[in-house]
Amino acid sequence: MSACFHCHEPLPGEPVLARIGGEPCAFCCIGCRAAAEWIEQLGLGDYYRLRSAPARKAEQSTEASATWSRPELDRHVVRPLDGARSEVCLLIEGVRCAACVWLIERSLGALPGVAQVQVNAAAARCRVVWDPARTPLPALLDNLARTGYRALPLDARALDDARRRETRDALKRLAVAGFGSMQAMMYGVALYVGAFQDMDASTRELLRWIGFLLATPVVLYAARPFFAGALRNLRARRLGMDVPVALAVSLIYAASLAEALRGGAEVYFDSVSMFVFFLLLGRFLEMRARHRSGDLVDALARLTPMFADRCRADGTLERIGAAELRVGDVVHVAEGGGVPADGVLLDRACHVDEALLTGEAEPVARHPGDSLIAGSVLQDGPVRLRVERVAADTALAGIVALVHRAQAERPRLALAGERAAARFVARVLALTALTALGWSLLDPSRVLTATLAVLVVSCPCAFALAVPAAMTRALAVLAHRGVLVAHADAVEKLAEADHVVFDKTGTLTSPHVQQVGGDTAALALAAALARASSHPLARAIVDIAAGEDALPAATDVAAHPGMGVEGTVTGRRLRLGRADFALRGTLDAHALADAVVLADRHGVLATFHPRERLRDGAAACVHALQAQGLAVEVLSGDAAHRVGAIAQAIGAGQWHARQTPADKLARLRELRAEGARVIAVGDGINDAPVLAGADIAVAMGNGTPLAQASSDIVLTGGQLQALPEARRLAQQTLRILRQNHRWSLCYNLCVVPPAALGLVPPWLAAIGMSASSLLVVLNALRIGRAGPMPPAEAAALREVHA
């Protein structure tokens, strides 16, 4: 056995042992053992059999969940229901698979007074209805922490879960349209067949009115979103997708009703129901994809610290929620702690990690009187600061506002694309109007019959299917290849893009360390200690030691946040971390300013310099994109020599260093002003505004939630090679979409003139409609079939792999 029973991480040389369910099990750390024992004691040991993904490494909780019992904070997050019950919405980290959902529901449900637990795995949210008098909120959080999940109570407003309402609403409408159209189709077939077999008039009348009865809820209830959307579009004075759809639905429905009333030739209640059903199905799938891609509010909640230590007048500290801070308060920030609000540094110089805003990985020095930014992490301390800006005024909130604004700007740009889609239906409607006009001049008694025939024969089914069928197929194929598309129109824009802007840190590169001094034995010692830390550089040290034999075990490990790790390995007391920490100030540490140092009592054993490694497949991705004819550019907040080296390594044509998020956004605007259509690829919080402002935004799956929430496409596997592949697929999708449209146009050209002349019998119209719909669906299924790769691109990929 070489992996931890709980989290499947590699075991240290001397693992922690315990008996779980009568079996001896090995664990990587005490936290994982405690979680497994707790789960076993709850009688939920089945979790380990049911899960399909390993658990998150359990941490010994350091956060004081007791702070949540403060009434001021409680009011923010808990909403009282009727009687003694209250409800709270928790954001849960570490939900990996369905078994996690099961475990959370069971373990919380076992607590006294808990009435209801609902976990939404996709959104990582959990709603609990319980009696706070019997189990206080901190007990709920403690229970989750013991089980190995980190829970964060969200603002009580999150309980009005807009997504849940949206999903339920969409499901109901879809069901009504589905049931209705199936039934209407049955009676429709009877009518078509009846036309051959001389159905008597009274039966025909009966079947028609049944069709009307079935189509009515579909049109009046299920199709309401289209009418509402059309109304919104008209109020905003623009012609969106919804206007022609709503017009076609209401026209077919009203005209069929008029025909039924006067006993005319044809009614099309079945067609209108099918039309609505297919359109709703397309929207439903799109909504599901959108919900999977993350939420801005949750992303922000994860970034800002929840608590602050406020200094009272007498110098003592009180722990309060960050939301309670007021301007002028003095707060204490411990070493390794997050800054809770924007403020001015009061007593001593310190270093802070502001990667959040600048993307700069190295800590920056701040002196008394300088301002600190909410969300940055203190490297050495403790310090005190006076709060200057809170909540919505902080720089972090500013970034989020920037994201919102960039997102809001986009619809205006996307308008052109939407118009193209609306044009098809508009054309059909114009044709219908023309037919109506022609017949009203020739023979007013046949106006209704002929216009209705044109409307039905020409547009709905093939049109309604052409886009959703191709899009659904494309989204499914892309998801299968690790590309999650949040907005369906992203496919079209991806195919049309001609420019790619990459962020460097975390996107093109991944963190890496280079060992300078010391031998492999020292590396093994460093890795043994580094395993106790979750810092990216510590992970990188463990990574380079992965090839070594069994690592020694570290005991008495103490982590000093922002500084490093201390522990005993093979009988020696060692320190790993920043030079001044590791050397205990005995040597001049300035020469090793940004290095990670392993030292014992006598001096330096090994030094590790932070480096960046080109991410696997980055060069292949860039070459393939260039072979597709895209211009590639690198924008980074990092220093010029590092950006230049990376740009050269991947062969990017242009690069810009030392870019703030605002600079990046400006560069993006400049590109767009020149007529370029830009794909932005990024992963960090500082990339979020750029992502939101690009024509199409791509986030890395292991990037920050904020970046994911503001992007159109998420590369779930973190595989850059998936991007050129996705673009090829998007182009294929567009090609097939155009084929489908061209086919419907051809079909219309052949069928509409006879229909306008009143020559098409209903059974022929039905067969034509079904055949054209079938053809459209079959054509859409060709998306994702391995097509020949363009030779230039294949050569680029081969060259890189060789």
Place this chain on the structure above:
Amino acid sequence: MTTMLILIPLTFLLLLVAGAAFFWAVNHEQFDDLDSAGLLPLTDHAPERPEPPEEPPP
């Protein structure tokens, strides 16, 4: 013809029942969590409310 007059209202009735059942299910959270329910039959013993251990581990 008479069979039709009986069967058609019957289909309507069934349709209404099915629709109402679906609406009820959606409103009663049956579609909110589609992940964990699938695991229930796989557990050996599924106590409705497992008792928490008296003494939490240190």
